[in-house]
Amino acid sequence: MLTGIKSLVRKTVSLLGTKTQPQYPIVVPRDKHTLSRKNISPNALKVLYRLQEAGYESYLVGGCIRDHLIGIEPKDFDVVTNATPEEVHDIFANSRLIGRRFKLVHVTYGREIIEVSTFRANQADSAPTAPKSLKDKDTARSAHGIILRDNVYGTIDEDAIRRDFTFNALYYNVKDFAIHDYCGGLKDIEQRQIRIIGDPRARYQEDPVRMLRAIRFAAKLNFEIEEQTKAPIKEMAHLLDHIPPARLFEEVLKLLSSGNGVRTFTLLREFGLFKYLFPDADALLDREWKQGQFSAERFILRGLENTDERIQSGKSTAPYFLYAFMLWPSVLLRQSEFEQQGMPTTPALHHAATMVLDNQIASTSIPRRFSTPMREIWDLQLRLPKRHGKRPFILLSHPRFRAAFDFLLIREESGEALDGLGSWWESFQHAPENQQRQLIDKVTASKEPGDAKKRRRPRHRRKSNTVRRQQED
Known part of the structure; x- marks a missing residue:
């Protein structure tokens, strides 16, 4: 059972005060939250600072921030940037490009892998302020509306609203050590609930695996799935039939090999x-x-x-x-x-x-x-x-x-x-x-059944043709 969650998050969200309709993003300064560089992988910090030295934006994102605030020691540190995958790959000699559906860069330090992704958007044209080099119109959907490729790059604001759940749209900036909350993830952590960003039906249609992720987080964090988030799941579960079996194999391992x-x-x-x-x-x-x-x-x-x-x-x-x-x-x-x-x-x-x-x-x-x-x-x-x-x-x-x-x-x-x-x-x-x-x-x-030695049948010598003919005569 998770302990200390309320004290951790209340300290973090004290900046919210009594506002009922906060303006997003909420920027929580260093003295108002508990996440510090000592809680972050040194290799993740290397990636963050190296990208910034090269002139790009870079943030920690998602699970590592969420887990720290809940009281779980973070294990995976994901980085997001406005550099394209190819630009990231050029910066890090110890990296490799992976993925077709969703291009990523894995920066390897021994056995640790820091995953670096580029700010995404639903449509490149919806990001007029994004650099022209980021407008990669590499997107496709199946006949069932499932996103087959998702390589449309945008800004951090667009990246946040296309993430799956609110507590995964939290960003940590090493420039000022502030946490940026774009979708109310801090409040949902405090209320111990899983809330999908946007219309649940549309988001599950885009990627049915999000239904499995909701279950995984509910089991791992002991959170409840928010009512509107869980309402369409039973009805839309059949969409998993259209997900490649190889991807579902990986999801099964995440679901059933996490200790929950x-x-x-x-x-x-x-x-x-x-x-x-x-x-x-x-x-x-x-x-x-x-x-x-x-x-x-x-x-x-x-x-x-x-x-x-x-x-x-x-x-x-x-x-x-x-x-x-x-x-x-x-x-x-x-x-x-x-x-x-x-x-x-x-x-x-x-x-x-x-x-x-x-x-x-x-x-x-x-x-x-x-x-x-x-x-x-x-x-x-x-x-x-x-x-x-x-x-x-x-x-x-x-x-x-x-x-x-x-x-x-x-x-x-x-x-x-x-x-x-x-x-x-x-x-x-x-x-x-x-x-x-x-x-x-x-x-x-x-002499338990099956262990006793089988009796050999007596061997019968086959009669020669000469003997057989004599018997017939």
């Missing part, structure tokens, strides 16, 4: 957005699908709880693991269907995995570097119960063993009865070799 996965999942379901990210899983959740003691909803929630716990304790989580547990209920359903048709268990699992992944990539693409380890985790769920002979030692050395073991624990913790399989593997991993042998012997002695 459980709340995010609940909100996605509440607003009807989840089914456009995970259609198969959503269908199972709607019918409350269970298989024996396995519950799809319990399993997904436990997987998200596990991911949240890891992230909140400073540990990392792999995208393939997230997708592995989100899609596992769908894999189980398909596997059971193939088995009912007479297919053996292992081929049934492999066919099910292929079908589920093929269906999923129509919604959110999954790079091969992630889909391959997902398949390995699923395949190991069939191999982990087989613990006789040398198999446990072979499995223990498998590069995906640890992820598969964690996956197994989630299955058990969500209520699936696996006869103490997780505890056995926990003991086996940390036991000395002589005790490992004892654990294997104990399993072998119990």
Whole structure:
């Protein structure tokens, strides 16, 4: 839970006084807010000062300012300027141009990337005061009204009103260390609400991903989505079908890998957005699908709880693991269907995995570097119960063993009865070799299903043609 938010923001917005209709932009001087250079990445400061030395305007913008005022340590520092991407790239040798839909410059300092964007406008012609070099008429929309390219440059005033939410239209100027609030973001932070800038329907039409961003901020900041901002979301959720699957893959990682996965999942379901990210899983959740003691909803929630716990304790989580547990209920359903048709268990699992992944990539693409380890985790769920002979030692050395073991624990913790399989593997991993042998012997002695050695059928020698002819005579 966020702490100190009201005291931080009230100190910052004390300049507003009792005005009911403040004039924007509100400029909050250094002595009226809490953000200072010691809270800012030294590399971001280098970019800001270098741009100004080259004769351009430069500001910190958006999330880093918002997070500081709320009481969250900023991690990403974004810079905005009136220099074009090409001009920024010329200034910084350690930079690269990225993006077609939205041209940006990434300035790299070791592992830290400072993202630099150019002031945007809805139409170049609406910025008569902008330098002529900034009027790049590079814009396009799809048949559904979604912006495909957004490289129309303008002024800081225009840049502010085309940002998504009010608390992201906050700018910090290193010339005078003032915060510039263009759309009432400071007040919305104080009221703990998410408000979109402009008409919600028009803004979601331009970029449906803004609906996902509203959910992400609501979960991350524990804010409420303002009434008019949330009103059209359910009705317009279908527009996510027109977003490239590769972009939605990245959004899923932001949504569910931020340490607030459980709340995010609940909100996605509440607003009807989840089914456009995970259609198969959503269908199972709607019918409350269970298989024996396995519950799809319990399993997904436990997987998200596990991911949240890891992230909140400073540990990392792999995208393939997230997708592995989100899609596992769908894999189980398909596997059971193939088995009912007479297919053996292992081929049934492999066919099910292929079908589920093929269906999923129509919604959110999954790079091969992630889909391959997902398949390995699923395949190991069939191999982990087989613990006789040398198999446990072979499995223990498998590069995906640890992820598969964690996956197994989630299955058990969500209520699936696996006869103490997780505890056995926990003991086996940390036991000395002589005790490992004892654990294997104990399993072998119990003759658990699937582990006993198969009896060999007696080999029948094929009769020669000479013998066959003699018998026929």
